Amino acid sequence: xxxxxxxxxxxxxxxxxxxxxxxxxxxxxxxxxxxxxxxxxxxxxxxxxxxxxxxxxxxxxxxxxxxxxxxxxxxxxxxxxxxxxxxxxxxxxxxxxxxxxxxxxxxxxxxxxxxxxxxxxxxxxxxxxxxxxxxxxxxxxxxxxxxxxxxxxxxxxxxxxxxxxxxxxxxxxxxxxxxxxxxxxxx
Numbered sequence: 001x002x003x004x005x006x007x008x009x010x011x012x013x014x015x016x017x018x019x020x021x022x023x024x025x026x027x028x029x030x031x032x033x034x035x036x037x038x039x040x041x042x043x044x045x046x047x048x049x050x051x052x053x054x055x056x057x058x059x060x061x062x063x064x065x066x067x068x069x070x071x072x073x074x075x076x077x078x079x080x081x082x083x084x085x086x087x088x089x090x091x092x093x094x095x096x097x098x099x100x101x102x103x104x105x106x107x108x109x110x111x112x113x114x115x116x117x118x119x120x121x122x123x124x125x126x127x128x129x130x131x132x133x134x135x136x137x138x139x140x141x142x143x144x145x146x147x148x149x150x151x152x153x154x155x156x157x158x159x160x161x162x163x164x165x166x167x168x169x170x171x172x173x174x175x176x177x178x179x180x181x182x183x184x185x186x187x
Contacts, residue, residue, distance in 0.1 A: 043082035
């Protein structure tokens, strides 16, 4: 069995813990043109610290094939590294100026079975939701495996708007079967 762990939580607990209780001053991203998706990079400014939210391609094992797979991540960075991946495009800055009440990180556990035997045990982070002091939420969600897009939403109950688990398990047919469950970790 092959085990893959691309969760950002176990690697980035300190980042999320450091944000809670502080002021989310702004987010930045490519302008929304046709949807609320941005290409590859978005940013967050939490008081004096900048964070890059990325979903960039890496060659990875994708259930038995080497594929270009988008890997979701968050890291502390300098403002100059948080820029549009689209040529001749500039990001917009959206002021928020509210304290962060909590952050929910949404992980998926994807298990692939072939002829009844488990062949893959995969963990990924689907995204995270920032709850602000007035109850408004902002989410950053990874698109499907091969897409570098990041969906950004503002509203309420945003975990309910994430890509449905049943869509992850669709498309697999006997002798292969996909089982997918989600966990939410609150900071």
